[in-house]
Amino acid sequence: MGRNEGNAPMNIFAEIRELILTTLDQMVTAGDLPEGLNFDPITTEPPRDAAHGDMATNAAMVLAKPAKMKPRDIAEALAGKLAEDARITSADVAGPGFLNLRLAPGVWQAIAKTVLTEGTDFGRGSLGQGQKVNVEYVSANPTGPLHVGHTRGAVFGDALASLLDFAGFDVTREYYINDGGAQVDVLARSVYLRYLEAHGQEVAFPEGTYPGDYLIEVGEALKAKVGDAYLDKGEQFWLEDVRAFSTDKMMELIRSDLKALGVEMDVFYSEKSLYGTGRIEAALEDLKSKGLIYEGVLEPPKGKKPEDWEPREQTLFKSTEHGDDVDRPVMKSDGGWTYFAPDIAYHYDKVQRGFDMLIDVFGADHGGYVKRMKAAVSALSGGTVPLDIKLTQLVKLFKNGEPFKMSKRAGTFVTLRDVVDQVGPDVTRFVMLTRKNDAMLDFDFDKVLEQSRENPVFYVQYAHARVASVLRKAAEAGITADDATLAAADLSLLDHESELGVLRKLAEWPRLVETAARTNEPHRAAFYLYELAGDLHGLWNKGNEVPELRFIQDDAATSQAKIALARSTAIVIAAGLGILGVNPAEEMR
RNA sequence: GGACCAUUAGCUCAGCUGGAUAGAGCGCUGCCCUCCGAAGGCAGAGGCCAGAGGUUCGAAUCCUCUAUGGUCCGCCA
Structure with a gap:
């Protein structure tokens, strides 16, 4: 073509x-x-x-x-x-x-020119062809600050979204707010206790409430809003209002957590908005019209044997028709919806919004929901909209080589803030992407800040910074080195095997983007950048022994060719880091 | 009992959706700086890709079974 x-x-x-x-x-x-x-x-x-x-x-x-x-x-x-x-x-x-x-060497040398001309758009692909894709990630319950597990999901989802965007998809980043279930009642009651506390009362936090300190200020804020209006009142009087107030506050907290990590969502979708609006009913009606809803009794799970098991008739979704192992209940025996029902409605809504492809990013503990969600989307879309579910595995935290899981703020778990405050968003993001999503990740607070080849964050940043340093030196030497000038340089001077090696690596970038996007695996970009950085460092080091390989030479023309190579490497690194959501460093400190 | 994920060098992990002699970092061994490019560099050793079958020109990769580890398993979220 x-x-x-x-x-x-x-x-x-x-x-x-x-x-x-x-x-x-x-x-x-x-x-x-x-x-x-x-x-x-x-x-x-x-x-x-x-x-x-x-x-x-x-x-x-x-x-x-x-x-x-x-x-x-x-x-x-x-x-x-x-x-x-x-x-x-x-x-x-x-x-x-x-x-x-x-x-021919000219083919490789031309790569540098292309990179310099196209800038960080080099490698931007046509794979997606403008298809609409919805990436749902984080979706943490609005009951407290985000913790490390969410952090990995947030980083992964965000990088995946950027990757798909880069590959030519029309991406929507979405967060599903679980504000419809019983957990927000628990939140409301916990906040009420803090509210009483703000009024000087002694309170105890019974089992089944959230004791975290982060609710103290919410209790105080509630006091500031309603004064003593809710004191000595029954739950029916304040629960609904406190629930709405508290979830709003929690979402503010979560948004600011995400912002600290550099994550911005396009859509926050409320589970609650599905209730009482006929949308759950509509979704189930759709399934019903396809003959996939029936009243029935499920077999007890084998080997688990709940003591209070008794057969009950429920409304079931025939998910086995679409690849699930057993049919799933959508309505509880008391007539209320199960958690699965609004999930179905939510995905029904996504399908109706016209997405060509859906991606859900869940924590590994939600592995059991993969098949039923896929079954639901397959049924709702008539098999036309693929749903890919990516599970992010656990993060194990270490400090001084010792595992730990204490948190100052929340009392029970390490928060996203704990991590970002200590190592910064860039390091957090990069490190979280140095494992594929379905492998466990060790996160060592000391090692991720180490300045050595062992630490990929540093290694890649350092490569970018070295090029920035070359450009500064070039300016001092009076060599013109803007991208347009470099693109016009005589690149046939880049004929050394080490230089061609870097060029070949740069040439792989568009292909890598495609592969990573096709498999929904942003970690591939992180590994590629590490290799590319390695090639540049290798070339740099060779300059110690082979002076002709140094970037700045006696004559301007040769220098410009060499710098063109360095600069195009930096451009690709910047583009790659951009996908990962990491800022490239201009210098190391 | 079942589902899903993992298993690759001493350690931590890649392996581009089936390709040639399986890679990287750390660790190990041996070399290399009288600051001007050593917050390192070069070279080497180290593998039954958990095991057994199968699919084909060809398997770490796909299928089946087994072993080990992790996550999960009516109405909780």
Whole structure:
């Protein structure tokens, strides 16, 4: 496709793949290959071992069987034609039928120019094609400050949202406020106790209330608002008002927690708004019309044997029709909704808002809800809207190598604030993304602040800062080094193997974005940045022994070429950190 | 009893949705600075990818079973 128009390539891997496909088409036309072959499985990727070349394709191997030909024959015919392209300097058949391509240095050198021209938009992809995707994350109960578990979910969800945005999706970041259940009654009662306390009364916090200090100020605020109006009054008199007052206060707290982490939501969606508005009923009516709602009795769970188990007839959702293990109750035996019912309505609403794709980010303890939610969305959307649920595993906190879980503010758990106050939002975010979401994460307060290669945050930031330092030095030396000038530099001077290595790494960025977005795995960006930073540090260190590799040289033209490489690396690092929500550092202190 | 997730170097973890001789950091071993680019650098050792089957040109990756660890399991949130 003419996406390239002779300019430097956007994604060199896709570029070469296109070349391969058109070449194969020509071979089909010429009768060298049978018609009707499926080219989809053909890939172009960097070989594991750089000695094999710059790029490898499996084309011959995946076509061999359907074409009823030997892979090596296809590979050799293809190699001959590919070698005619100016971008390809050699095409060798290897192993069982791999085709190893070596690309002209100019192809790699052009990458730097592209990066300098496009800036941090380099790698911005078309994968999403403007599809609307809803990413729901955090969604913590409005009963207290966010803790470490929420922090990981918040960072993950936010980075995922940014990643998808970068990959070309139209992203909505959403928070579901669980303000409809019994837990907000507990909150209201706890705040009422603090309110009494604010009036000088001695209070005890019985089992089933929230004793955290963070409610003291809420009790005082309530006193400031209503004075002594609720003293010596029954619950029926104040509960509703205190509940609304308290959840508002808690959401203020949560929003400010999120802000401290640099997370901003587009939509806060209230569970309560689903009640009494006919929306739960409407969602269930939709399921009912599909024959998925019935009255029935569930089997007791085996092996668990609750003592007070007795069979009861309930309204059930036939989630087994959509992949769940058992059907799920939507209505309690007393006629009230289960927690699942508003969840269904909420996702029904998301489907109706026209999203092409839904993503929920839950803590690992919600693993049991994955199948039923997927079943619900599948049923509600008629299978047209995919729901991906990402679970974030536990975070284990360490200090001085010792595990701990105390908190000054909340009394019971370590809060998001505890973490951000100690290490800052940038470090918090990056470290939370140095593990894939479904693996446990160790978070050591001392190690994350260490300045060494062991610490990826520092290592990546340092690479960016080093480039900033080069630019400062260049300015002192009177070398013009703005991006436009650098983009026009003679990049053919970047012919050393170490320099080409960095350029190849930069060329992988668009491809990495695509893969990470397709799998909903933002951590891949963090690992990529660590590798890219490593390449830059490696080049820098080589400058110790090989003076020609230093970025600032005697003549301006050479310097500008070298600086162009450094600067484009910094741009990609900045773009990557942007996705992770981390600010790139201009200097290390 | 069941579901989901994990299991890769001594340790902590990647592995680009099936590719070639499985990678990184730490640790270990051995080299390398009389500040001008060592808050380090280079090289090396270290692996039955938990185990057993299967799928195919080809498996750490997909399927089945087993083992170990974690999370969860009517109406709670």
